[in-house]
Amino acid sequence: MPAPDAPAPGSAPGSGAAATGPVPGPSGGRPRWAVGALGGAGDDGTEGRGRGEREGALAVGADGDPPGPGGGIAALSLPYQIVAAVSLAVVGMFACVHLAMAFLHVAPSNTLTKQHGEAVDDWVFPEFEQNWKLFAPNPLQQNIAVHARAEVVGDDGRRRTTGWFDLSGDDGEAIRGNPLPSHVNQNELRRGWDFFVNSHTNDNRPNGLRGQLSERYIRRIAMLRLEGHQLGGRIERIQLRSVTRGVEAPVWSDEKTDTRPYYRVLPWWTVTAADLPGGVSGGRTEADK
Known part of the structure; x- marks a missing residue:
């Protein structure tokens, strides 16, 4: 055996x-x-x-x-685990607050927006603006351009009026073909003009407490844009207007669209040092002298 x-x-x-x-x-x-x-x-x-x-x-x-435990947070030492957990908690809280603010911004008027509407707007504007005009019930069907001209006093003391500068066209040229366009070129002038129109009547009179604020804002935008043009003198007055044209219907549609331009011309505004901090050198605005 x-x-x-x-x-x-x-x-x-x-x-x-x-x-x-x-x-x-x-x-x-x-x-x-x-x-x-x-x-x-x-x-x-x-x-x-x-x-x-x-x-x-x-x-x-x-x-x-x-064999020991796998990777992830469990593989870290205790101090790093605490740091990772706190970081995740902060990111999660920020995401929840942002979603809540965005929801309140687009939601109908309610008790929270009436009491804390200013805080919601401060959080959303301008980086996280939500605009639903692209969709129903009223999609945008017009192109609105903002023009500006100036009254300039030359070195010889003679006063002349410039032609109209297409400020919206300048923004369009800066955006077209740019994969990462500036937020200023996309929204500053457009939102400033909407702000002015919504706070004024059709005869350009303020309809509320924000009327004067919107006027000062659009004047400063216009002065900043005119700074890029060599006007050959000191700017003393500026004037703005809007040109509204209907978007032409597509070729396959039988809809008739009025594409004629309609103008809204604002009064002349006298330029002051408050219209641009520090004034503008180079023969443009020198109201502080």
Whole structure:
């Protein structure tokens, strides 16, 4: 009768039933556990070992301990875990506040917007402005351009009036073909003009407390834009107008659209030092002298 530890008669090393037991660890350390598998046809048991690995053979680390936890925050030390958790909490709170502010901005008038409307507007404008005029019920069907001209006094004391400068056209040229256009070119003049129109009557009289504020705002925008033009003298007065044209209907539509220009001309405004901080050098505005 063969010894219990001896292989079965006729069996080759690496074939037959392999025992499951501890495997001595490196350098005399704690043993590693391994699960054997049935050997294959090869004398060295290569095929059997491959099948055993595929069937779930388990081998722990060289030190005999089970594998540690995976990556992520759990793999960080305690101080870094705290920093990561606080950062995630701050980002989550900011996202919740932003979503709430954007919702209140586009929502119908309610108790919260009546009490905290100014705070909501301060958060949203100008970077996060929400404008639904692109969609129903009233999509934009007009092109509105803002023009400006100036009354200039030359070095010889003679007074002359410039032609109309297309301020909206200048913004369009700066935007067209630019993959990252400036927010100033896209919205400053447009929003400033909307602000003025909504706070004035059709005869250009203020209809509320914000009328004078909107007037000062649009005057400063016009002066900043005129600064880029060599006018050959000191600006003493400016005048603005808007040109409104209907968007032409597509060729496949039978709709008749009035595309004639309609003008809204504002009165002449005398330029003061308040219209541009520090005045404008270079023979444009020098009201502080």
